[in-house]
Amino acid sequence: QVQVQESGGGLVQAGGSLRLSCAASGGTFSLLRMGWFRQAPGKEREFVGAGSRSGATTYYADSVKGRFTISRDNTKNILYLQMNSLKPEDTAVYYCACQRPYSDSSLFTGNSYDYWGQGTQVTVSS
Numbered sequence: 001q002v003q004v005q006e007s008g009g010g011l012v013q014a015g016g017s018l019r020l021s022c023a024a025s026g027g028t029f030s031l032l033r034m035g036w037f038r039q040a041p042g043k044e045r046e047f048v049g050a051g052s053r054s055g056a057t058t059y060y061a062d063s064v065k066g067r068f069t070i071s072r073d074n075t076k077n078i079l080y081l082q083m084n085s086l087k088p089e090d091t092a093v094y095y096c097a098c099q100r101p102y103s104d105s106s107l108f109t110g111n112s113y114d115y116w117g118q119g120t121q122v123t124v125s126s
Contacts, residue, residue, distance in 0.1 A: 004098055005117050006120040007022075010123070016086050018083045021079070034050065035049060037094070038122075046061065069082040098114065099112060
């Protein structure tokens with residue numbers, strides 16, 4: 001059973017940066033495709049970004065493209081989300097998720113992910 005756990009959330013002023021980390025255990029990390037989602041109060045969960053198993057290919061929502069960067073360290077079993085130029089509308093609970101090993105399901109829909117973290121709060125003040 002794969003487990004994922006996010007860390008690194010917090011309060012930051014608009015224009016600032018944060019880096020979220022997602023540690024995975026219980027599976028072979030290099031076989032897992034992983035992504036980030038977020039959910040703001042009163043809104044549905046939305047796709048933020050995701051990447052290939054190697055990390056060489058990444059995908060982003062239009063709302064974060066150019067500001068957020070996903071990377072992963074397959075030697076440490078950690079996925080990162082570097083968030084720069086943060087805006088108040090980025091305020092949300094951020095979730096890390098991964099698919100089961102060898103999965104080729106869509107990276108863009110939450111239902112395609114099998115394991116989820118508990119989330120970490122990111123609050124951007126104006």
